[in-house]
Amino acid sequence: MNRNQNGSGSRKPSGTRTRPLTREEAILAEKRRAEERRRRRETKKLVEKGVAIGIFALIAAAICLIIMFAYIFIDFRSVEKTPDQPVKVTYQKNDTVVLNDEYFDHRNGEYYVSLAKVSELCSFTLHGNSKNMTLTLPDGKSASFDTGTPSVKVGSVYSVLKNKTYFSGGHLFIPVSFFEDMCKGIRCEYDKLGKVKGLNLIFEKDFTFKVLKNEESEAIIYNAPSDSSEKSMFKSDLSDYESYMNPENADEFIALINSSHKLKKDYVPEDLFQISDTIEGLSGEKLRLNAAKALEAMFIEMRAHGFSGVGAVCGYRSYDYQKSLLDNETNALFLQYGDKKKAEELAGSRVFAPGESEHQSGLGVDICNSTLLTEAFSETAEYKWLYSNCADFGFILRYPKDKSDITGKEFMPWHFRYVGRSHAKKIMDEGLCLEEYLEIIG
Numbered sequence: 001m002n003r004n005q006n007g008s009g010s011r012k013p014s015g016t017r018t019r020p021l022t023r024e025e026a027i028l029a030e031k032r033r034a035e036e037r038r039r040r041r042e043t044k045k046l047v048e049k050g051v052a053i054g055i056f057a058l059i060a061a062a063i064c065l066i067i068m069f070a071y072i073f074i075d076f077r078s079v080e081k082t083p084d085q086p087v088k089v090t091y092q093k094n095d096t097v098v099l100n101d102e103y104f105d106h107r108n109g110e111y112y113v114s115l116a117k118v119s120e121l122c123s124f125t126l127h128g129n130s131k132n133m134t135l136t137l138p139d140g141k142s143a144s145f146d147t148g149t150p151s152v153k154v155g156s157v158y159s160v161l162k163n164k165t166y167f168s169g170g171h172l173f174i175p176v177s178f179f180e181d182m183c184k185g186i187r188c189e190y191d192k193l194g195k196v197k198g199l200n201l202i203f204e205k206d207f208t209f210k211v212l213k214n215e216e217s218e219a220i221i222y223n224a225p226s227d228s229s230e231k232s233m234f235k236s237d238l239s240d241y242e243s244y245m246n247p248e249n250a251d252e253f254i255a256l257i258n259s260s261h262k263l264k265k266d267y268v269p270e271d272l273f274q275i276s277d278t279i280e281g282l283s284g285e286k287l288r289l290n291a292a293k294a295l296e297a298m299f300i301e302m303r304a305h306g307f308s309g310v311g312a313v314c315g316y317r318s319y320d321y322q323k324s325l326l327d328n329e330t331n332a333l334f335l336q337y338g339d340k341k342k343a344e345e346l347a348g349s350r351v352f353a354p355g356e357s358e359h360q361s362g363l364g365v366d367i368c369n370s371t372l373l374t375e376a377f378s379e380t381a382e383y384k385w386l387y388s389n390c391a392d393f394g395f396i397l398r399y400p401k402d403k404s405d406i407t408g409k410e411f412m413p414w415h416f417r418y419v420g421r422s423h424a425k426k427i428m429d430e431g432l433c434l435e436e437y438l439e440i441i442g
């Protein structure tokens with residue numbers, strides 16, 4: 001009683017009932033406790049269920065991600081396997097693009113890619129024309145290419161590509177090594193040994209051009225020329241000759257001179273200029289000013305490449321002088337054969353008739369390592385250099401070996417004709433003779 005009075009007296013207001021629990025009350029209390037235990041069990045079950053659902057959801061998400069990555073991977077694989085189909089995508093990090101041979105080429109031992117195509121893929125800005133193209137990145141960095149030269153201007157620094165760029169089918173093609181050597185962000189993968197079907201361009205990160213530092217790449221950096229960057233294709237400084245090699249009025253120099261397009265008897269060029277480098281023992285040979293100065297530049301460059309034993313043998317010849325050459329040949333052959341008609345025919349195949357010779361125009365020049373002009377010159381390193389490089393100076397090989405049926409003349413590895421660089425490049429690059437070229441351009 002006391003315990004109850006003292007123990008519950010403090011909790012319960014005075015005057016409330018203090019007595020032992022009745023049997024009914026005890027049962028009720030027990031029921032409440034049982035109910036409480038049941039509730040706790042249910043809550044625990046619910047929590048356990050929730051955790052299970054969570055784990056399940058996580059596993060499902062992981063499976064989804066794996067499937068997604070597998071899809072992307074399979075997609076890339078299928079792109080790589082079908083290089084015949086050009087893929088048009090916009091530049092994305094870690095993207096791979098396969099170019100087919102419309103935008104990809106192999107020549108001069110180098111792989112080339114269409115600059116326009118790469119720009120399109122990368123959303124770069126490209127502007128310019130067939131002579132010069134500039135690629136600009138969104139951050140303003142730029143690379144500028146001069147068609148037909150290995151020159152590239154990255155920012156304000158001039159550098160040299162491993163090979164010359166060229167223009168074909170409305171596209172400027174640049175050596176793939178440009179991306180390997182001077183850019184970061186694009187990686188190139190291609191089969192360097194087997195038959196190449198395409199080029200994989202892998203966009204790895206934000207694309208940028210390497211800023212070339214002088215100490216790193218001294219050997220390949222030019223001092224930026226003041227005006228035209230086309231000078232950078234030469235070993236020597238030929239900047240003073242540029243306007244002669246690549247004149248603005250080049251069309252004045254492409255006139256056809258042959259047996260059906262003869263020069264008049266009294267035609268003498270007004271601007272004849274003495275040639276500087278004639279072969280030993282000869283002097284006083286002349287050409288028209290542009291041709292003479294362009295030839296001078298060509299010899300300067302040849303000397304720089306170590307070719308010393310070659311020079312001009314013959315430049316301008318007057319109508320009368322050409323006539324005397326033909327007459328002398330005819331007389332000599334008449335003495336030999338005693339047959340006037342035969343002598344005339346034979347002489348006509350060997351010596352140009354007056355009016356039919358480019359030498360009278362002051363634009364044709366014979367270049368050789370000897371005063372004796374023979375086909376043997378075509379076997380020399382000097383000839384091979386001239387053949388490969390003459391167009392840069394504005395000259396063409398006028399009577400190529402495989403064009404005799406069109407030119408009407410035998411192969412003359414010594415006879416070069418000045419037409420100016422713009423025409424010369426097209427003629428030599430396409431392997432044409434002057435007759436074919438003039439037919440094409442109308």
Ligand SMILES: [Zn+2]
Binds near residue numbers: 364365366414415
């Ligand atoms: Zn000649």
